Amino acid sequence: MAATTIKDIAKRCGVGVSTVSRALNNHPDINPETREKIMKVIQETGFVPNDSARYLKRSESNSIALMVKGISNPFFTKMIRVIESFVQERGYTTILRHVDTGEDEVLSAQSLVKERRLKGIVFLGGNFIHDENALRQLGVPYIFSTIGNLEERANYVENGHKKVMAANIAVDDVDASRKAVEYLISLGHSNIGIITEGLHVPSVGQLRLKGYREALEAHKLPYREDYIYEVNEGVEHYSMPNGYKAANELLRRHPDLTALFCISDVLAIGACRAIAQHGLRIPEDVSVVGYDGIEEGEYYIPRLTTVRQPFREMAEATIQLLFDMIDKKCRPQNIIMPAELVVRESTGSGYRPEQQKKL
Numbered sequence: 001m002a003a004t005t006i007k008d009i010a011k012r013c014g015v016g017v018s019t020v021s022r023a024l025n026n027h028p029d030i031n032p033e034t035r036e037k038i039m040k041v042i043q044e045t046g047f048v049p050n051d052s053a054r055y056l057k058r059s060e061s062n063s064i065a066l067m068v069k070g071i072s073n074p075f076f077t078k079m080i081r082v083i084e085s086f087v088q089e090r091g092y093t094t095i096l097r098h099v100d101t102g103e104d105e106v107l108s109a110q111s112l113v114k115e116r117r118l119k120g121i122v123f124l125g126g127n128f129i130h131d132e133n134a135l136r137q138l139g140v141p142y143i144f145s146t147i148g149n150l151e152e153r154a155n156y157v158e159n160g161h162k163k164v165m166a167a168n169i170a171v172d173d174v175d176a177s178r179k180a181v182e183y184l185i186s187l188g189h190s191n192i193g194i195i196t197e198g199l200h201v202p203s204v205g206q207l208r209l210k211g212y213r214e215a216l217e218a219h220k221l222p223y224r225e226d227y228i229y230e231v232n233e234g235v236e237h238y239s240m241p242n243g244y245k246a247a248n249e250l251l252r253r254h255p256d257l258t259a260l261f262c263i264s265d266v267l268a269i270g271a272c273r274a275i276a277q278h279g280l281r282i283p284e285d286v287s288v289v290g291y292d293g294i295e296e297g298e299y300y301i302p303r304l305t306t307v308r309q310p311f312r313e314m315a316e317a318t319i320q321l322l323f324d325m326i327d328k329k330c331r332p333q334n335i336i337m338p339a340e341l342v343v344r345e346s347t348g349s350g351y352r353p354e355q356q357k358k359l
Contacts, residue, residue: 004047012041062092063118064322067109069099069125072236073266075292075311076124079145082315083122090323092119099126101237106130106138113138120322123147129202135166141325143167145318146309148207149174149336167325167332169318173204176307176339177211178218180289181261183341185219188350189259189287192216193227195246195271196263197237205230208263208291226253231267243270251278251286258286258350265290265297265306272300272346283348293342302345310337 010017015034022030023038041047064087068076080096087094095116099105105126112118121142128147135142149172184192194212198205209228216223229250231242243262250257251274260275262268268290275286282288282302290297293308314337324330 004045006047009038009041009045009047012045013038063095063116064092064319065095065097065109065112065116065118065121067097067099067105067112067121067123067126069101069103069105069123070236070238071098073125073238073264073292074294074296075265075309076146078294078311079124079315079318082312083319086316086319104130104134106134109142110134110137113140120326122318122322127198127201127203141167141322143169143318143322143325143332145169145314146171146204148204149334167321168334169314169321169337170335171309171314171337171339173207174211174214176341177208177261177263177291178215179211180291180307180341181212181215182219183343184259184261184287184289184347184350185215185221187259187287187347190221190350191227191254191257192221192259192261193229193250193254193257194261194263195229195231195243195250195267197231197267199228199230205263212261227257238264238266240266240270240273243267244274245270247271247274248278251275251280259288259347260286261289263291265292265294265304268304268306268346269296269300272302272304282346287347287350289347293340298344305344305347306342308340308342310339313337 006017006020010020013020015038019030019034020038023035066080066083068080070076084094095112097108097112099108105123109121118140120140121138123142123144124146126147128144144166148170181192194209196205196209197203199209213223227250229246231237231246233242243266246267247260247270250260260271262271268288272282272288275282275288280286288304290304290306293306297304297306317335317337321333321335325332
């Protein structure tokens with residue numbers, strides 16, 4: 001069904017298009033009864049007006065939307081700056097839209113497409129499986145960034161969802177997480193907890209948990225669900241308070257934990273605070289590994305060992321691929337960037353001093 005237009009509203013109300021426009025813009029030179037009649041029809045039809053015809057023309061030619069799930073994450077902040085700079089250089093404008101944890105980012109994007117007549121969409125964060133019809137209804141080029149390898153995500157396609165060929169930029173979250181946990185195991189750790197997110201939806205949290213599990217199984221270590229803490233409070237799951245709460249609970253349950261793998265640096269920094277309040281030292285008593293490679297981790301005490309994602313390269317590749325699709329220079333691609341384990345001061349031997357005395 002075609003979308004309702006301002007001409008349709010005018011025809012139903014028996015007025016001119018300019019009268020509808022004046023009602024939408026709250027001009028004083030319109031009869032109150034006429035305005036009320038127009039607004040009632042608009043409400044009944046679900047018509048979504050643009051700010052003005054002049055704005056509509058401009059937005060049709062140069063608007064790119066950034067749909068960000070986890071906007072408080074410093075990693076996304078860095079990517080957004082790179083993307084906005086690139087968009088500006090191309091003479092386009094950026095529309096930044098925050099998506100809450102419980103929202104469907106694709107449905108939010110559909111509303112924005114209707115309202116602003118977008119040329120393209122970048123999804124930063126969020127789930128990696130969406131309804132095929134909902135994606136097709138976007139009607140503009142779009143790209144997923146930082147939400148997992150398409151090949152891994154294909155394994156999660158179920159419950160009526162079909163694999164859709166979409167543009168995608170990511171690191172291999174399973175492989176990177178496996179290597180991070182294997183590094184902890186190489187230091188002698190066997191009681192390794194994980195702080196993660198999004199275990200009940202297709203997300204990078206699931207992929208990073210998978211890498212954690214694969215590392216344990218490869219080294220014949222038990223996979224224990226009580227060593228897993230899933231953060232699920234607040235509008236933003238990736239936060240220091242959530243990391244703090246998670247580490248507190250894991251250490252309360254398992255005082256024998258000697259290492260924590262956190263699926264983001266902000267969770268890891270919060271966890272470090274909880275470890276210190278338990279009277280434990282980092283890394284002498286508990287080692288901590290984060291994920292993302294945000295700048296704050298390098299200046300935290302102790303400096304945070306982390307899986308670093310190449311934010312600048314990912315951001316540049318994301319927006320360049322989107323513009324290439326807008327310009328019809330290429331089809332959607334799945335691009336995997338290299339992640340790097342950066343070893344700093346928050347990781348050390350898996351044997352606590354009291355344990356070494358017993359050996």
